[in-house]
Amino acid sequence: MTPTQNIHCKNCNTEVHLNYCPNCAQPVKLKRINGHYVLHEIEHVLHFEKGILYTIRELVLRPGQSIRNFISENRSRLIKPIIFIIIASLIYTLASHFFHIDEPVLKAGQAENTATASIIKWIYGHLGYSNIIMGVFIAFWLKLFFRKYDYNFYEILILLCFAMGIGMLFFAFFVVLQGLTHVNLTMVRELVFFLYCAWAIGQFFDKKKVVNYVKALIAYLLGMVTFWFCALLLGQLIDQIIKH
Template identity: 30%
Template structure:
């Protein structure tokens, strides 16, 4: 039986494409695929990180949609990419002794202030896990706002995983500036700039990914997605601070 490769469109027989090497079966993105990707990300190192980085900053939405539809040979797997980028970022932060938060005044010694400081320290030491946690939170908003576009939750999870990778790439690129202004109020300005860039990239990715929607509709749905994310994230943060305050 002849099979048409979803990656290079060559016709072949067997389990692998003789032209590009992609497997004959590219399963639908679901929980089984996600679990396999997590296992691969923990125990293997794959090629394609440079190719994926280029795609995420030149044609992000199109490349992610192609990955979901089965064109996966050249792409770095999403969970693996996040794990590596988060590790690189937090390693640089620790090695350069960069403080990403505004320091609390010495006079502010209330239990609430102490809990906030504990939360800051905890968030830095668990940065990779927090990054992973933010992905399903974004995915909830995406699933709600773009529910009519025909993708399942795991496919939206993959979309938001690559968006998180974009954010980490940008954060790593800003490390020299953050290091230069470390310990100054400019850190807060740089944080706001990166948040703005993140939103622009998020919107641009959505425009390409949901290319059947108008840009105006995509813009407002993207805003709503962010609003849902921040509401959930703030609630979780408040709960975490209250827990640390009692600890």
């Protein structure tokens, strides 16, 4: 590209005189998408230093410290929390569908032509979004239980996205194990899920205080109960309106 050319960035419309936009760093000419590009993108996502594998490792080994660092120091090493929980929930959904683990619940929802059944079916069919919505309810209780700590509602929601994401990956692991061994591991996976979330949340606030782990578990359970209560109540209200 010669300096005499009058070219504007296709991203921000800034005038560009070299190969990259001085405002947003967008290249003037994008490289063609080919096999090398696709492999590079996959490698970038799975990169052990800043990708999903690194995120999983850090959240399994030291969740409290990793999430605190993400919130207050460095947001480039872990992948984005919303993306993480959606990917983790998708992995669980694919594993569950492959081994037909949640089929009884989904079939029950199809059998009943009610708003309540439709809501339950939507929750199980869209776990990524459902977990984010449930996280709002859990975050409310956590904010109440841990109000003396200087974390706002949205920072607690970020904590939950990471913790619930790992929880969904544990769910996926036990679903695969159950599908291969034909041993019912539902209670085991739910116990591991709750214990991990309580451990991660307790570590986040103050890992030295045992009471924090208990408070975290109680707040998590209250958040789940509140979520399901509101979902079922909404279904009942819609059914009553339709009937009348």
